[in-house]
Amino acid sequence: MFFTHLYQSLVSLPLKLLVSSKLLPDDPIKELGIDPDAPIYYVLQRRSTSSFLMLKEKAKQLNLPPPKIIHSKTKIIEKGAVFFLQSKTILGLGGKPVKKYQQLLMTLLEKQKNEPNQQHQLIPFSIYWGRNPGKENSLLRLIFTDTESANPLRKFFLFLFQGRNTFVRMAKPIDLLQVAHSEVSADIQVTKLTRTLRVHFHRLRRAAMGPLITNRGQVITNILVSNNVKGAIEREAKSKKITVEKSTKLAGKYAKEIASAYSYKMVRIMESALTHLWNKIYNGVVVQNAEMVRELASTHEIIYVPSHRSHIDYLLLSYTLYHEGLVPPHIAAGINLNFWPAGPILRRGGAFFLRRSFGGNKLYTSVFNEYIFQLMDRGIPLEFFPEGGRSRTGRLLPPKTGLLAMTMQSLLRGTRKPVAIIPVYIGYERMFEGKSYLNELRGAEKKKESFGQLLGIRKTLKQDFGKVYLNFSEPVFLNKYLDEKQPDWHQYRGEVGAKPSWLSPQVSELSELIMQRINAASTVNAISLVALVLLSTERMAIGKKELIEQLNILLNIARKVPYSDNTQIPEQSGEDLVAQAKTLGTIFEVKNPMGDIITTDEQTAVLLTYYRNNILHVFISYSLVASCFVNNQKMAKSTLIKRCQILFPFIKRELFIHWSNQQLTGYLDKVIDAFCEMGLLEQKGNQIIRKEESSQEFEQLMCFAQVVKPTLLRYGILLTLLSSQVGQGRMSRRELEKHSQQVAQRLAALYSLNAPESFDKNLFKTTISVLRKADLIQISEDNSFDIDPKLEALNQQILDNVNVGSKLIMQKTASWAKHYWEKDSLN
Secondary structure (H helix, E strand, O other): OHHHHHHHHHHHHHHHHHOOEEEEOOOHHHHOOOOOOOOEEEEEEEOOHHHHHHHHHHHHHOOOOOOEEOOOOOOOOOOOEEEEEEOOEEOOEEOOEOHHHHHHHHHHHHHHHHOOOOOOEEEEEEEEEOOOOOEOOOOOHHHHOOOOOOOHHHHHHHHHHHHHHEEEEEOOOEEHHHHHOOOOOHHHHHHHHHHHHHHHHHHHHHHHHOOOEOOHHHHHHHHHOOHHHHHHHHHHHHHHOOOHHHHHHHHHHHHHHHOOOOOHHHHHHHHHHHHHHHHHHOOOEEEEOHHHHHHHHOOOEEEEEEOOOOOHHHHHHHHHHHHOOOOOOEEEEEHHHOOOOHHHHHHHOOEEEEOOOOOOOHHHHHHHHHHHHHHHHOOOOEEOOOOOOOOOOOOOOOOOOHHHHHHHHHHHHOOOOOEEEEEEEEEEOOOOOHHHHHHHHOOOOOOOOOHHHHHOHHHHOOOOOOOEEEEEOOOEEHHHHHHHHOHHHHHHOOOOOOOOOOHHHHHHHHHHHHHHHHHHOOEOOHHHHHHHHHOOOOOOEEEHHHHHHHHHHHHHHHHHOOOOOOOEOOOOOHHHHHHHHHHOOOOEEEOOOOOOEEEOOHHHHHHHHHHHHHOHHHHHHHHHHHHOOOOOOEEEHHHHHHHHHHHHHHHHHHHOOOOOHHHHHHHHHHHHHHHHHOOOEEEEOOEEEEOOOOOHHHHHHHHHHHHHHHHHHHHHHHHHHHHOOOOOOOOEHHHHHHHHHHHHHHHHHHHOOOOHHHHOHHHHHHHHHHHHHOOOEEEOOOOEEEEOOOHHHHHHHHHOOOOHHHHHHHHHHHHHHHHHHHHHHHO
């Protein structure tokens, strides 16, 4: 005992001086469902004094039973007993299972079996002395990187060089009750339990560190010698009438342009720099559902698909994953970011570059496809932005499906692990690129990324950007998804570049699902919520008291009838949100003897539309219900729901709402009930009645109705234009998209409608697509339209959901547009 304590004291000295560790998850008692009052035991992978001491430190930090070494002569297992799966490794010897602990595990299982009403908790602890996976064929890896069999000498070097980057990972307690009651012998129970624990520890280490880093040159060679690329090289040589040597050289050039040059040193440098940057400009990064990702990363090939609103997104997700104990992913970045010095830094941080368009270049496509497959086959997590570029309106953009199709083709070809696609919502209280977005929100062309733009960041770093929110949404298990949708997908196993007839439509459907799940994990913050109310007023000004009341109403209904279980709603009051928005400089207060007024300036108002659009999908259903009472004092509940259902398909596609038509009916029913409970509406029998126009409740209901107004106006203009074409010939699809956008921009300019989406061509394409699916328009072979007369009824429905002034605006603008185009066509 004396020598044991002496040795532990000696080992504890370098631990205290050289090691700084982080515990994951942040709140393990709550997140892992640990019962502090039930018996707790610990299990470590390998017998190690340093690991035991680290375990003691973390147990004390969490107020858990102090870890205890089980003496060789005792058979009593006390609370806090520590089990070791394997012995120490010295000079390459050892590391075998410890029979003593296997026998003690048998005793523990017997104890659990005899006490079925008492849950005995065996908690696995994993300790990582640094996060460097090491390079293949590197002698330095034997000294400076942590492995599952690090000896005492290596541990000293790890403390010295990696000690400040130590992670301790707790896992969910093992269900000993289930193991103890399995119908096999005690010996087999222990064998299975120890095997399960060894696999568990190995998988967690792989998820935290990733595979060994392959030399970039070797990666490129592996691509060029693959059968897939060799065949593409030969086809390229034949089609272009060049030598195979030249074609191979061209393929090598493409591979060098694409491939990442991942460096752990660069990751450490970037982690240190980004920690400083985040602390300087942000008030914190709020992360949701990280434990779910940690669990999946140990068993699945992970594909992260985040929303894309800022260049910060590239860095933020990798930084967050690193601090959550996971290996940073390889990131698909646009070739526009491959400029000095950003390109080399991003490439060493895990970025690989792709062209905006492959332009029918089959050789480039084959090289890129092979690179994606090899990354996935090696178990390297990937990240790509399904929108393809940053959103300039605050809404999610229609997804680009190229990389998603390659992911699915790689799975068809055969990956070692099942694939989990994790949608990620990233939201900001204030945008880092806010000023540069102002002109783009007004329709100006996007400026090309350059070194000069990086130099302009210095002034921006002095500002306060509030908090950042990063939420991991419900994953899509791609193997199971295909089992359900396309049960025959396994027949393409091993086939390179498989393109079954169902691939394209299935990828499109999957991309919609991913976007819906991103939106389902949204965070409603102070800026977006204040923007939602302020932009619903005529002159972007509202009494402070009225603003606080409306915010509280919005918070109340969002909590009563949540958009999604994953949607995050602020816990603060309306008053707190107003104070927070003022602190971030997005609104200001004007003193008035009859009550203070909250307003904003013109430039900030444009940016506020961006923040409002971040959460538009969360509140659109409430607004749709309220808009039905703009021109109607009462209506039957069934009629109210039906009116909303008619307009829902347009809003669903545009805002990526996850409800089916059946789910919508139930949801709208709850929204109406909530409005009635809050006093904004009243129910008498089957009739839903609004309050008097002079009442405060009517004003608050109309504030809800204003949220959907810009969307309805845009639809109204498009449908008015289409209706004017019934029986008067045809309009081409391209003409309709162009003319609709022109009208929307004129509308925004003349009537001060804060709607940057007026400049977004994709929204008009989406609307036309919805009309096609509803059989209201049909596209002929010459790309022109045939218009169904029923379109007029839909247009009338929209007109009935906006006030008289808005109706006149739409009719007047449509009339002007028709006259202008008729005149233009004559010229």
